[in-house]
Amino acid sequence: MSAPSAAGQPPPMVKAERVHKSFGAVEVLRGIDLEVRAGEVCCVVGPSGSGKSTFLRCVNHLEKISAGRLWVDGSLVGYRQRGDRLYEMREREVAAQRRDIGMVFQRFNLFPHMTAAENVMEAPVQVKGLGRAAARERAALLLERVGLADRMGAYPAQLSGGQQQRVAIARALAMEPKLMLFDEPTSALDPELVGEVLDVMRGLAEEGMTMLVVTHEMGFAREVGDSLVFMDDGLVVETGPPRDVLAAPRHERTRAFLSAVL
Amino acid sequence: MEAAGAGPGDGLKKGTAADRVPPEAIRAVPVRHWGRLVGALVVLALLVLLVRAFAGADTIQWDVVGEYLTHDTVVEGALRTLWITVVSMALGVVLGVLLAVMRLSDNQVLSGVAWGYIWFFRGTPVLVQLFLWYNLALIFPILDLGFYRDEMNDVMTPFLAALLGLGLNEAAYMAEIARAGVLSVDHGQTEAAHALGMSRTRTTRRIVLPQAMRVIIPPTGNEFINMLKTSSLVSVIQYEELFRAGNIISSRNLAVMEMLLVVTVWYLALTTVFSVGQYYLERYYARGSQRALPRTPWQRVRTNLGTFRTRSVVRKEETR
Ligand SMILES: Nc1ncnc2c1ncn2[C@@H]1O[C@H](COP(=O)(O)OP(=O)(O)OP(=O)(O)O)[C@@H](O)[C@H]1O
Ligand SMILES: [Mg+2]
Numbered sequence: 001m002s003a004p005s006a007a008g009q010p011p012p013m014v015k016a017e018r019v020h021k022s023f024g025a026v027e028v029l030r031g032i033d034l035e036v037r038a039g040e041v042c043c044v045v046g047p048s049g050s051g052k053s054t055f056l057r058c059v060n061h062l063e064k065i066s067a068g069r070l071w072v073d074g075s076l077v078g079y080r081q082r083g084d085r086l087y088e089m090r091e092r093e094v095a096a097q098r099r100d101i102g103m104v105f106q107r108f109n110l111f112p113h114m115t116a117a118e119n120v121m122e123a124p125v126q127v128k129g130l131g132r133a134a135a136r137e138r139a140a141l142l143l144e145r146v147g148l149a150d151r152m153g154a155y156p157a158q159l160s161g162g163q164q165q166r167v168a169i170a171r172a173l174a175m176e177p178k179l180m181l182f183d184e185p186t187s188a189l190d191p192e193l194v195g196e197v198l199d200v201m202r203g204l205a206e207e208g209m210t211m212l213v214v215t216h217e218m219g220f221a222r223e224v225g226d227s228l229v230f231m232d233d234g235l236v237v238e239t240g241p242p243r244d245v246l247a248a249p250r251h252e253r254t255r256a257f258l259s260a261v262l
Numbered sequence: 263m264e265a266a267g268a269g270p271g272d273g274l275k276k277g278t279a280a281d282r283v284p285p286e287a288i289r290a291v292p293v294r295h296w297g298r299l300v301g302a303l304v305v306l307a308l309l310v311l312l313v314r315a316f317a318g319a320d321t322i323q324w325d326v327v328g329e330y331l332t333h334d335t336v337v338e339g340a341l342r343t344l345w346i347t348v349v350s351m352a353l354g355v356v357l358g359v360l361l362a363v364m365r366l367s368d369n370q371v372l373s374g375v376a377w378g379y380i381w382f383f384r385g386t387p388v389l390v391q392l393f394l395w396y397n398l399a400l401i402f403p404i405l406d407l408g409f410y411r412d413e414m415n416d417v418m419t420p421f422l423a424a425l426l427g428l429g430l431n432e433a434a435y436m437a438e439i440a441r442a443g444v445l446s447v448d449h450g451q452t453e454a455a456h457a458l459g460m461s462r463t464r465t466t467r468r469i470v471l472p473q474a475m476r477v478i479i480p481p482t483g484n485e486f487i488n489m490l491k492t493s494s495l496v497s498v499i500q501y502e503e504l505f506r507a508g509n510i511i512s513s514r515n516l517a518v519m520e521m522l523l524v525v526t527v528w529y530l531a532l533t534t535v536f537s538v539g540q541y542y543l544e545r546y547y548a549r550g551s552q553r554a555l556p557r558t559p560w561q562r563v564r565t566n567l568g569t570f571r572t573r574s575v576v577r578k579e580e581t582r
Pocket of ligand 1: 023026028046047048049050051052053054055
């Protein structure tokens with residue numbers, strides 16, 4: 001079954017319908033409704049513990065949702081629907097789904113025993129079966145694109161935080177994803193390194209990549225974002241064009257949050 | 263402007279040619295550690311006394327030690343020690359990794375069985391386990407595996423009893439070592455690999471295990487060296503390894519202490535070779551974990567020679 005969409009239009013890249021997620025007795029997501037169209041940059045903001053990371057992790061099935069429906073590019077995430085029955089996907093199918101979704105983590109999570117180039121080559125070689133020479137060539141192009149052409153042979157421990165995060169972006173791009181998820185990609189960085197990572201992300205957005213970005217960088221959200229989602233306590237409180245939401249928030253909770261962070 | 267506003271920053275910005283010449287390199291006389299020197303001398307003196315006591319003891323027939331060092335029986339014994347160590351370790355590592363994976367599994371039965379295995383084999387002395395295997399024929403005189411049937415006494419040779427006794431015991435220790443290694447790898451690594459679309463098996467093989475190795479190798483090397491020595495226990499179940507070879511000869515030539523020294527030299531040689539091997543293996547798996555690889559002993563010697571040289575240079579220039 002594909003995501004409900006107006007006839008003739010392509011399905012949205014991400015569509016969430018009343019998505020719930022509980023850890024034991026704690027309900028972290030309490031009915032998320034959200035839509036990201038192809039080519040759109042959607043920024044998610046909200047106080048700590050509101051469930052932003054959890055939602056992002058649900059989108060590539062690192063977490064299983066407990067209720068609701070979640071589609072990426074028209075197909076259900078992690079499940080297959082036959083009739084009105086849901087079947088859990090096998091590990092292989094889940095992995096295949098994740099290939100089209102890149103993810104960038106707050107703490108980079110580069111593979112420390114591999115050089116920058118090897119980090120970028122790993123998935124294309126292991127998952128897509130690309131030859132090593134071709135993969136290396138592609139890694140060189142991707143690292144050049146994030147401004148690290150000269151650090152191909154460096155191990156993560158030999159790179160600055162900003163450089164590591166740019167390698168992580170290149171690593172995700174190597175699988176040629178149609179959707180990129182960013183979970184606070186600049187929160188672990190020193191202030192002077194934030195800019196270089198945001199520049200790379202801005203470039204990606206300009207090339208038309210669909211992006212779902214959890215961030216505290218309101219400037220980035222305003223300039224690059226096509227939509228802004230404010231989450232609080234497991235719910236989407238407010239959503240709209242970033243300029244409107246930031247300039248004139250309609251809800252009290254949004255107002256309180258924005259006045260605290262801006 | 264020049265006189266009034268010239269702060270430290272201005273000088274840097276519009277530096278003249280003279281400013282750009284780097285300052286003279288520091289040539290200082292290194293601190294001398296007299297205490298260390300005295301300590302080293304005392305220890306050296308004691309060492310000399312010890313060596314002289316042994317070398318001068320006319321109750322030791324050194325020529326016998328030298329002669330038997332390369333005696334066929336001794337060399338064969340050493341080779342058997344090496345062999346039983348390697349195969350027991352191999353069994354221990356393979357079974358240990360399997361047990362570690364079982365213990366980390368979500369399946370309660372698997373992790374329970376692994377726990378029970380470790381509980382039993384770690385909780386009883388190897389010596390007892392060796393005798394248990396060796397005397398298995400007392401309770402199962404006939405080995406019947408359905409497709410294979412034989413007298414247990416024929417099957418349970420000293421070698422097999424030694425292999426099972428040492429290897430199965432080792433597996434219990436290796437399981438804990440491997441488990442600690444796998445647990446030491448950050449969970450974010452697995453997530454990053456999964457997010458890239460890598461399967462669980464591939465993630466374990468390509469991402470988790472190589473990183474776990476850094477934690478697994480040092481204690482495994484330790485286990486290996488321990489095994490080299492523990493294998494001397496299998497002499498009690500008639501397996502003719504190094505220690506037993508020494509005993510057999512000394513019961514003939516009555517040179518008890520001499521044969522023990524021969525055996526000692528062999529054990530030391532074997533453990534030394536493996537320590538060196540371990541060092542390089544650790545170095546290999548340390549790649550990426552530090553900004554620079556630890557230097558090899560040879561590289562260290564060379565740099566030390568280097569500092570030695572600069573020291574003498576300083577001294578020479580002082581006297582000039
Ligand atoms: N695996 C888990 N088990 C139990 N509780 C969890 C788990 N993961 C997250 N939580 C809880 O879910 C809530 C939401 O967490 P989440 O990480 O999604 O918040 P967040 O909005 O990303 O916050 P932050 O801005 O601090 O990153 C928190 O209260 C957290 O304690
Ligand atoms: Mg978070």
